[in-house]
Amino acid sequence: MDKAASQSGLTLSDLSVYRRSGEKLLQVNAHVLPGRTLTIMGPSGIGKSTLLAAITGTLSPDFRCSGSVRLNDRELMQVPPEKRRLGILFQDHLLFPHFSVAQNLAFGLPPRTKHRRARVEQALEDIDLKGFASRDPASLSGGQRARVALMRMLLSEPEALLLDEAFSRLDQDLRARMRRLVFAKAEQAQLPVIMVTHDQEDAEAAAGDILRFPPPLAT
Amino acid sequence: MPETDHPRMGRPTKGPAFFPTLTLLFLLGPVLAGLLGTLLPSFGLLRPSGAAAFSLEPWTALAEWPGLARSLWLSLKTGVIATLIAFVLAVLLVAGWQGTRWFKVAHGLLSPLLSLPHTAAALGLAFLIAPSGWVARLMSPWATGWNRPPDILVLNDPGGWSLIFGLVLKELPFLLLMLIATLPQLQVRDRTNVATALGYGAVLGWCLTVLPGAYRQTRLPVYAVLAYAISNVDMALILGPTAPPVLSIQILNAMNDPDLGLRAPAAAAALLQLVLVLVALIIWKAGEVAGATCVQALLWRGARGNSLAFRALKPIGLSTVTATAVLLFSGLLAHFLWSVTGRWRFPDVLPQSFKTRTWDRAGEDLLFTGFTTVSLAFLVAVVALALVIGCLETEHRRGRAMGTGGVLILYIPLILPQISFLPGLQILLLLAGVNHGIWPVAVAHLVFVLPYVFLTLAGPFRAWDRRLATVASALGHSQQSILWRVKLPMMLAPILIAIAIGMAVSVGQYLPTLLASGGRVETLTTEAIALASGGNRREIGVWAITLTFAAWIPFLFAYALPALMFRNRKGMTNG
Incomplete structure (x- = not known):
């Protein structure tokens, strides 16, 4: 995946999201380099999560989008969501409740991965959850769940990372540790990151560019 | 740059929706045909002799x-x-x-x-x-x-x-x-x-x-x-x-x-x-x-x-x-x-x-009729289930919930009197020469099973957290894979309840069974009603008890199976 430096990373060009009525919510132009983070801040309801849905390709039909999203020289807009290679983390960690912890991780491994069990065991060790393979996700603590969700996403070998208020449900202490872990992993894998948050500390920890949006105009 | 229509969830969204169309056909087809089959003969048209002339004689x-x-x-x-x-x-x-x-x-x-x-x-x-x-x-x-x-x-x-x-x-x-x-x-x-x-x-x-x-x-x-x-x-x-x-x-x-x-x-x-x-x-x-x-x-x-x-x-x-x-x-x-x-x-x-002689005497007959009843009910419930899941998944992928009009359509077979359109359906089946065997009965049952299965599943399916689909597709899974590996397993409990309700509805049908088969397919319900006039209480007891259990046993499975399969999954007990 060696590309010219100027073209690697995640590029949003005139990416705009609209309501179905045609009302424009947001427009973003940005280039996020591998290993760096773009933080998008603004009050809730302004369309930040909708913007992420436009990037992942899972926009609800109540919204539309235009513009382009390029990831390491691939244009994503016409690519189905499952082929975009974007990892996303939500504030609820959204582990699948009918799978065990190990099955959740295995669900993220790409189809032709070899030594799947060993990979999952290794992944559990990486997040200090050795021996948790057959556990019920509902029996984990909030921090443990957050780590499993992060690892599941990393195992799918994404080329960019999207964070949708990913830390806001964690308590203060845990939040700082989780942030460090996520940004460390992103830097290690040289992933461009787009983070949506309303927390100033998140933005400072990311140490990257910040896009602030004004409150929506009253209609 | 022109506004592009986003490839929602990576799927084409144009064209007729296969499952909703098919469901509508199974739901309203027999009803409309039946009404026609009632309307025509009542004005002298469509007579058994083949002659047809408008008349108020009926x-x-x-x-x-x-x-x-x-x-x-x-x-x-x-x-x-x-x-x-x-x-x-x-x-x-x-x-x-x-x-x-x-x-x-x-x-x-x-x-x-x-x-x-x-x-x-x-x-x-x-x-x-x-x-x-x-x-x-x-x-x-x-x-x-x-x-x-x-x-x-x-x-x-x-x-x-x-x-x-x-x-x-x-x-x-x-x-x-x-x-x-x-x-x-x-x-x-x-x-x-x-x-x-x-x-x-x-x-x-x-x-x-x-x-x-x-x-x-x-x-x-x-x-x-x-x-x-x-x-x-x-x-x-x-x-x-x-x-x-x-x-x-x-x-x-x-x-x-x-x-x-x-x-x-x-x-x-x-x-x-x-x-x-x-x-x-x-x-x-x-x-x-x-x-x-x-x-x-x-x-x-x-x-x-x-x-x-x-x-x-x-x-x-x-x-x-x-x-x-x-x-x-x-x-x-x-x-x-x-x-x-x-x-x-x-x-x-x-x-x-x-x-126990009444049971012994009913023995083989009871077993055979019970088997017919339950397998018919299972067949109908599973077909209804497939259609309904197809409809709800179409709804999910297109992001459009069915409006109030759709709910009204579901209630049409439940509000129109059975006795008003089933005789007409019988007349049409007779004319078409397909008034025997289990299939016309299954189609007639489906009309009444579909609404209940739909109403049972719509709530849980619509309440399902869409972000789970987002996460799964970000992990590289296709729509199909998400449906089979994430959504349906998570919906196991409501799906089994819907099957049980559908089966209970089918088991209880009298008129559709009687008229669509011309009286030739016997179920526990038709037999129990046939016995009612005879007044042999011992026999009625045997058939009514069997009938009740035929309607109830699917619920036992519906409650026991998810509890057993997900006994180590606390997150599944409320969902």
Whole structure:
């Protein structure tokens, strides 16, 4: 995946999201380099999560989008969501409740991965959850769940990372540790990151560019 | 840059939707064909002889039917009164008792009775209230002086009161559970707390603050109950008057008559039945307005509903609903006792001797019919399930929920009287030469199973967290993979419940089975009703008990299987 430096990373060009009525919510132009983070801040309801849905390709039909999203020289807009290679983390960690912890991780491994069990065991060790393979996700603590969700996403070998208020449900202490872990992993894998948050500390920890949006105009 | 239509979830969204179209076809096709098959012969077209000329002769022949006016009146009276009583009692129980422990007990008792087949309930009630039934036995001879069953007409009374009694018993659980299902969205606790703080009694406070919202959402189920009560055949055959019977039985008799000349007036009568249901709906609508006006008047008069009369309503609600459960369960117990009875003299309360011979004799027949019934039900429920999941998944991928129009369409087969379009369907099947075998029966059952399966699954499917799909597709999984590996496994419990409900609906069908097969496919329900007229209580007991269990056993699986499969998955127990 060696590309010219100027073209690697995640590029949003005139990416705009609209309501179905045609009302424009947001427009973003940005280039996020591998290993760096773009933080998008603004009050809730302004369309930040909708913007992420436009990037992942899972926009609800109540919204539309235009513009382009390029990831390491691939244009994503016409690519189905499952082929975009974007990892996303939500504030609820959204582990699948009918799978065990190990099955959740295995669900993220790409189809032709070899030594799947060993990979999952290794992944559990990486997040200090050795021996948790057959556990019920509902029996984990909030921090443990957050780590499993992060690892599941990393195992799918994404080329960019999207964070949708990913830390806001964690308590203060845990939040700082989780942030460090996520940004460390992103830097290690040289992933461009787009983070949506309303927390100033998140933005400072990311140490990257910040896009602030004004409150929506009253209609 | 022009605004591009986003490839939603990576799927094309244009073109006709396969599953909704197919579902609509299965849901409305037989209904419309049936109505046509009723309409044409009633105006002289589509005669058995093949001749066709417009004529009003079927209607003049219908006017000559003995006791027609009385039949019409009986149908209307039994249906409207039974629905009104059942609805009022359901409201009284919920208004007076919701949130209490007694309410939970009543709810728990009535839930299994929801899927009790109408036939089993009616036969059970017949066992209880017949002159030689359990009620008479309990009171004889000490209170009544009877040493032999008295010669009085309790069952099949000419006024239709035992039919009303039976309809109330069977429809009360349904209306109650429909009413309860609306409560979570109505902030009931807040509203009643406000009403209580303002000094309102429980029943009136609930009726003023919660009922309007709750009724708006139970309206269609209430209409379905009303239509069923007016036009049903199964309960009317067992409990209803005989000389003359209600209109639906008159139609059925004419359809089954070897004299083919009676078919055309029967078709006219089937249309008349449809009109009767519409009239009843109009009466009910007028009742809705009158009821709302009364409630308004109470509000403006400042009534607080604390008078003795209002407070008396509370115990009435609980006691009648409890009595309903007790009666229905006693009916089942009576079925069971009779099925193993050797000798049971009047007025003994319990049999003197027991034997299993009735079961032994029914043996092979029972097994075969039971197998036919259950496999037919399973087939129909699974087909309905596939169609419904297809519809809901289409809805999910297109992001458009079905509107109120869609819900109305689902209720069409439940509100249109079966006796109005099934005879027409029979006539068409006969003409097409496909009126035999299991397939026409399965198609006819599907019409009534589909709405229930859809209504059961729509809630859980629509409440499913879409972000799970986002996460899964970000992990590289296709729509198909997400459906099969994430969504359906998570929906296992509601899916199994939907199958069980669908099977119970199919097991309980009488008229569709009878008419679509020309009487040649026998199920537990058709056999139990056929036995009812013979009056062999031991045999009726055997078949009614088997019928009840055929409807109930799928629920056992539906509750046990997810609990077993996901016993180590706490996150699955609430979802």
